[in-house]
Each structure stands twice: as structure tokens, then as C-alpha cells.
Amino acid sequence: xxHIYCPYCEEWREEEEFHPKGQAHIQRPIDPESCSDEEWxxxxxxxxxxxxxxxxxxxxxxxxxxxxxxxxxxxxxxILETYRMGETPSVTAESVKREAIAAAASTATSESAEEVxx
Amino acid sequence: MSDIKSxxxxxxxNTYDACPGADIAQESPLAWSYLNSGAPAPGPSSRIVMREQxxxxxxxxxxxxxxxxxxxxxxxxxxxxxxxxxxTLCDDGVSSLQWLSPDEWLLIVPxxxxxxxxxxxxxxxxxxxxxxxxxxxxxxxxxLSGDADALQQLLMKSVIYDTHPQxxxxxxxxxxxxAKTSLILRRPDDSRWELVVRRSFADYVYRWLLDxxxxxxxxxxxxxxxxxxxx
Ligand SMILES: [Zn+2]
Numbered sequence: 001x002x003h004i005y006c007p008y009c010e011e012w013r014e015e016e017e018f019h020p021k022g023q024a025h026i027q028r029p030i031d032p033e034s035c036s037d038e039e040w041x042x043x044x045x046x047x048x049x050x051x052x053x054x055x056x057x058x059x060x061x062x063x064x065x066x067x068x069x070x071x072x073x074x075x076x077x078x079i080l081e082t083y084r085m086g087e088t089p090s091v092t093a094e095s096v097k098r099e100a101i102a103a104a105a106s107t108a109t110s111e112s113a114e115e116v117x118x
Numbered sequence: 119m120s121d122i123k124s125x126x127x128x129x130x131x132n133t134y135d136a137c138p139g140a141d142i143a144q145e146s147p148l149a150w151s152y153l154n155s156g157a158p159a160p161g162p163s164s165r166i167v168m169r170e171q172x173x174x175x176x177x178x179x180x181x182x183x184x185x186x187x188x189x190x191x192x193x194x195x196x197x198x199x200x201x202x203x204x205x206t207l208c209d210d211g212v213s214s215l216q217w218l219s220p221d222e223w224l225l226i227v228p229x230x231x232x233x234x235x236x237x238x239x240x241x242x243x244x245x246x247x248x249x250x251x252x253x254x255x256x257x258x259x260x261x262l263s264g265d266a267d268a269l270q271q272l273l274m275k276s277v278i279y280d281t282h283p284q285x286x287x288x289x290x291x292x293x294x295x296x297a298k299t300s301l302i303l304r305r306p307d308d309s310r311w312e313l314v315v316r317r318s319f320a321d322y323v324y325r326w327l328l329d330x331x332x333x334x335x336x337x338x339x340x341x342x343x344x345x346x347x348x349x
Contacts, residue, residue: 009202
């Protein structure tokens with residue numbers, strides 16, 4: 001068992017109280033009458049299955065019964081953040097990639113500095 | 119059952135008194151449990167005492183915190199528990215108001231008062247977008263009291279929530295998993311815990327508590343008369 005931080009209850013609660021509800025941030029086409037079959041099909045049936053960062057909808061089913069979002073890593077299962085409905089995630093695939101590049105660059109500069117000293 | 123007080127109703131919502139009246143006996147959700155599973159009387163070795171507080175009316179208030187806060191301050195004279203998991207007790211020692219979710223609160227008042235309070239709240243709320251539901255028939259209140267240590271151990275066997283006094287001080291209440299069902303667990307003060315149980319699960323929870331409390335010689339106080347006549 002592990003704990004999940006509910007952004008509405010504002011505390012860590014047992015995983016047993018929660019249910020996952022699939023991919024987050026899915027927008028219904030604004031005008032369903034005029035969208036193409038492909039757009040409508042995408043909206044209804046197609047979901048991302050990324051290896052890495054995934055934004056998911058969860059519900060605190062036994063608790064405040066509010067829906068909220070979880071950013072989760074699909075390889076490590078690590079929960080990177082939870083945030084309320086209507087908010088934008090601070091951890092995204094792009095932000096993680098940017099940080100990785102920045103970290104690589106800083107180690108590269110420190111290595112080259114060591115070479116100069118040698 | 120009457121529309122005598124309809125002058126208090128601003129007229130936008132249909133309201134009716136769900137209380138059948140004080141002279142009509144009501145059966146507690148535990149009536150069958152008492153009959154079927156018994157109710158061991160508390161003895162000198164009992165470290166935990168269970169008692170159903172059946173003579174209560176339950177109301178669910180839903181809506182924006184700011185408007186509801188204003189209304190309950192006006193009608194009940196208390197501030198709305200706006201913080202998560204907050205439980206506020208009223209001066210009468212019976213009524214309470216509890217945070218359930220960011221737009222939902224549980225108001226428990228003495229038996230027979232729900233309708234008047236609902237009307238007063240509605241009058242105070244005007245045309246604000248709110249919902250007030252009478253849920254007295256759907257749930258009941260169980261009270262556990264006794265030895266703090268024994269209560270703590272009983273709860274540790276039953277709930278997944280951390281009930282350590284540091285994590286669960288008086289004035290807190292949560293909806294959580296209790297013995298594979300869900301209920302509202304609350305701590306009005308140092309010596310008591312309260313369980314708000316669904317009517318359909320009342321027998322299950324009652325029998326669970328008898329079983330889990332067996333090692334603490336749990337005793338049950340039964341309010342002799344059916345509610346209604348006494349209230
Ligand atoms: Zn919650």
C-alpha cells in the first residue's frame with residue numbers, strides 16, 4: 001500500500017481510497033456537429049499510451065469524492081505530482097526532457113573543466 | 119408533511135418535512151441487529167462502550183463555502199468548517215457541522231429539527247446556488263467511548279486511516295474505509311469517536327464492532343424507548 005496526496009483533502013491518503021479514471025485533459029470537441037468522424041473517434045476511443053510521463057484523471061472515491069489529476073511515470077509508477085481540476089501540470093514530458101538536457105549539459109561542463117585542470 | 123411554514127420558504131424550492139412526527143415511533147437501523155446479534159450490557163471490565171445516537175437529524179449542505187458560511191453563522195451561530203477534515207461542534211453539545219468535501223458539509227442536529235433549520239437556511243441563502251438534502255433516513259450515528267488506548271486499538275483494526283492522536287486530534291473527521299465498507303469517522307473530543315454509518319451497512323458495522331471490541335469487553339448502551347417519544 002502507498003499514499004496519494006489528495007489536492008482537495010490536502011493530505012496523504014491510502015491508495016485504497018482512490019480510483020484511476022484514465023487519461024486526463026481530454027477535451028470534448030467544442031462543436032460535435034461539425035467535427036470530422038476522425039476527430040470524434042479520437043475523442044471517444046483513442047488514448048495515449050506513453051512510456052514515461054502520463055497525466056491521469058483520478059477520483060478520491062472514498063473520501064471527498066472529487067476528481068483530480070495525477071502526473072505519473074508509467075515505467076517507474078512514480079507519482080510526480082497531483083493537482084486540482086482545471087490546473088495545468090508543472091511536470092510534463094517536455095519539462096522532464098528539458099531538465100535532463102540541462103543536467104547533462106552541467107555534467108558535461110564540469111567534466112570539461114576537470115580536463116582543463118588536468 | 120405540512121406547508122404551514124411555507125412563508126419561510128422563498129418559493130423556488132419544494133421542501134417538505136420528512137419527519138413523521140414525535141408521536142410516531144421510529145425504528146433505528148440497528149433494531150434488527152439488537153435482536154439478532156444481541157447487545158452485551160457494559161460491565162466493570164468493559165473498556166469500550168458503544169451507543170447509537172439515533173435521535174439525530176442529518177442534513178447535507180452543498181454549495182459555495184462563502185454563501186453557506188454566511189447562512190450557518192446566521193442560523194446556527196457557528197462558522198463553517200472551511201478547512202479540510204474540520205469538524206465544528208455547536209454549543210448545544212448535540213449539533214455539529216463537518217467538512218466532507220470542498221463544497222459539501224454534513225450538519226447533524228437534534229431529532230425533529232432538520233425541517234426548520236433547512237427552511238431557515240434556505241431563507242438565509244436566498245437564491246444562491248445550493249442544495250440541502252435531508253439524509254437522516256439513510257444513515258445513523260454510532261458513538262464509541264471509553265478507554266482511549268482500547269479505542270485506538272479497535273480503530274486500528276478497522277480503518278485504514280491513521281488514528282494516532284497526533285494525526286487525528288479532536289475536531290477532525292474523515293470519510294474513509296472501515297472494514298471493507300466506507301463511513302465517516304470523527305472525533306468530537308478526547309474521549310469519544312463517532313461513526314456516521316450508512317443505514318444499509320449499519321448491521322455489518324455493528325457486528326464488526328462487537329467482534330473487534332470483544333477483547334475489550336465492549337458493551338452496548340441501548341436507549342430504551344424508541345426515538346420519537348423521547349425526543
Ligand atoms: Zn480527497
